Each structure stands twice: as structure tokens, then as C-alpha cells.
Amino acid sequence: MRHYPINMNLEGRLVVIVGGGRVAERKAKRLVEAGAKLVVVSPVLTGPLALLAAEGKLLHLCRVYQPGDLTGAVLSFAATDAPVVNRMVVEEARALSILIDSVDAPRESDFATPAVLQQGELLITVSTGGASPVLARRIVEQLEPLFGSEYSEAVALLGTVREKLLTEKVGNAYNDPVFAELAALDLPTLIRTGQRDAIDQILQKLSATGATSDSVGAGKKDPS
Numbered sequence: 001m002r003h004y005p006i007n008m009n010l011e012g013r014l015v016v017i018v019g020g021g022r023v024a025e026r027k028a029k030r031l032v033e034a035g036a037k038l039v040v041v042s043p044v045l046t047g048p049l050a051l052l053a054a055e056g057k058l059l060h061l062c063r064v065y066q067p068g069d070l071t072g073a074v075l076s077f078a079a080t081d082a083p084v085v086n087r088m089v090v091e092e093a094r095a096l097s098i099l100i101d102s103v104d105a106p107r108e109s110d111f112a113t114p115a116v117l118q119q120g121e122l123l124i125t126v127s128t129g130g131a132s133p134v135l136a137r138r139i140v141e142q143l144e145p146l147f148g149s150e151y152s153e154a155v156a157l158l159g160t161v162r163e164k165l166l167t168e169k170v171g172n173a174y175n176d177p178v179f180a181e182l183a184a185l186d187l188p189t190l191i192r193t194g195q196r197d198a199i200d201q202i203l204q205k206l207s208a209t210g211a212t213s214d215s216v217g218a219g220k221k222d223p224s
């Protein structure tokens with residue numbers, strides 16, 4: 001099976017998870033972080049899911065699945081421990097053309113969730129096409145020491161500069177050599193080693209972008 005990689009903007013979009021166990025919880029946490037409007041249908045929730053419901057971060061329908069529960073969703077998950085129920089959810093998704101991940105049946109699913117390494121807006125995802133989720137997780141663990149919080153700060157800084165250039169400059173700002181110059185610098189290393197002055201010098205030299213390492217917190221010794 002060859003999966004197609006995609007990163008989705010789910011801000012404000014309706015997502016439905018059927019099931020409220022350990023696997024549903026893993027999916028729900030990331031969906032809430034992504035700003036999805038989340039509904040979880042399940043007679044029982046794990047503690048952390050119940051907390052998210054109490055905080056108003058998801059809507060809990062405290063009952064078993066009923067056909068019709070997926071109405072209006074852009075994305076859906078069949079995450080119960082009852083294969084027959086998961087299959088019914090898949091059927092509804094098919095009928096309504098809603099993308100579905102059945103967590104016990106990769107071959108019946110439209111998509112799968114990868115293992116994730118996240119540092120701010122930097123997102124590194126690993127998948128094995130369902131062959132070995134545990135290997136995917138292990139690869140993320142191997143990458144973790146290489147991509148620390150300095151990457152979050154570097155990406156934020158680069159994003160600020162880029163946004164300023166694109167909003168303030170007219171014409172073909174997308175081709176500005178500043179972008180290539182910035183990319184060629186090893187900003188993450190400068191940030192990790194606390195070389196704030198070097199970063200500020202570079203930013204000043206690179207134009208009147210107005211960005212400073214301070215404006216995005218780059219180069220702080222103790223990033224929070």
C-alpha cells in the first residue's frame with residue numbers, strides 16, 4: 001500500500017471519532033491541538049479524554065455509535081474495540097464520502113495517522129504504510145535528539161522574515177535572494193549555541209525586515 005502524504009488544516013472543521021479508548025485518545029489530542037471541532041461518540045472515555053470533554057475541547061456523545069453520527073464531518077475515525085462497529089462506521093463514511101481511518105483495518109481505511117515529531121511549526125512525520133507502527137515510533141525517537149526546540153525557534157524566525165518580506169515588498173518578492181541566504185545559514189545551530197548577536201547582525205544585514213531574534217524569542221538560553 002502506498003500512502004499519499006498530506007498535512008491538513010483542520011481549524012474549525014468537524015471531525016468525529018467513534019470510540020473513546022487509548023487509541024481514540026491519541027488521535028483526539030492531536031486533533032484538538034490542530035483546532036478541529038471534535039466530537040467523540042463513546043459510552044466510556046479514558047481519563048484524559050474526559051478531561052478534554054470537561055474543558056470543552058471536544059463534544060462527548062455518551063452513547064454507542066448510531067448511523068448518522070458522521071454527518072457533516074470532513075474526517076472520521078472508527079476507533080472502537082468492536083470490529084463489527086468499526087465496519088459499520090466505515091460503511092457510513094463511504095456512503096457520505098467522508099474520509100475514514102479504521103484503526104483496526106488499514107486496508108479499509110482512506111488514511112492513517114503517522115508517528116509525529118513536532119517542534120513548533122516544524123512537523124516531521126513517519127509512516128510505514130501500516131506495516132509497523134512501532135517502527136515508525138522508533139524512527140521518531142531516533143530523530144528526536146537531532147531536532148530540538150531550536151528548530152521551533154528557527155522556523156518561527158524564518159516565518160516572520162518571510163511574512164514581512166512578502167507583505168512589505170511588491171513585485172517578485174518570492175524570488176528575493178534573502179530567502180536563499182537565510183536558508184543557507186545554520187540558524188538552528190546559532191540559536192542552540194545562544195549566538196543572539198550573530199543572528200541580529202545577519203537580520204540587520206539582510207534588510208529592513210524589522211525582524212530581530214528577540215521578536216520571536218530566538219537564541220534564548222532557556223526557551224519556554
Ligand SMILES: C[C@@]1(CC(=O)O)C2=NC(=C\c3[nH]c(c(CCC(=O)O)c3CC(=O)O)Cc3[nH]c(c(CC(=O)O)c3CCC(=O)O)/C=C3\N/C(=C\2)[C@@H](CCC(=O)O)[C@]3(C)CC(=O)O)/[C@H]1CCC(=O)O
Pocket residue numbers: 026027101102103104105106111112113114115116126127128129130131132133134136137
Ligand atoms: C504511528 C502511530 C500513530 C498514532 O496512532 O498516533 C500508529 N500506531 C501507533 C501505535 C501502535 N499501533 C499498534 C500498537 C500495538 C503494538 C503492535 O501491535 O504493533 C501501537 C503501540 C502503542 O499503542 O503504544 C498496533 C496497531 N496499529 C494499527 C493496527 C491495525 C492493523 O495493523 O491491522 C494495529 C494492531 C492492533 C491489534 O492487533 O489489535 C494500525 C495503525 N496504526 C497506525 C499508526 C497507522 C499506521 C501507521 C504506519 O505505520 O504507517 C494505522 C494503520 C492506522 C491508524 O491508527 O491511523 C502510533 C505510534 C505511537 C506514537 O507515535 O506515540
Ligand SMILES: NC(=O)c1ccc[n+]([C@@H]2O[C@H](COP(=O)([O-])OP(=O)(O)OC[C@H]3O[C@@H](n4cnc5c(N)ncnc54)[C@H](O)[C@@H]3O)[C@@H](O)[C@H]2O)c1
Pocket residue numbers: 018019020021022023024041042043044045046063064065079080081082085103104133
Ligand atoms: N491504530 C492503532 O494505533 C492501534 C493500536 C492498538 C490497537 N488498535 C486497535 O484499535 C482498537 C481500539 O483500541 P483501544 O486500545 O483504544 O481500545 P479500548 O478498549 O481502550 O477502547 C475501546 C473504546 O471503544 C468504545 N466502544 C465500544 N463499542 C462502542 C460502540 N458501539 N460505539 C461507540 N464506542 C464504542 C469503548 O467505550 C471504548 O471507549 C483495538 O481493538 C485494536 O484492534 C489500534
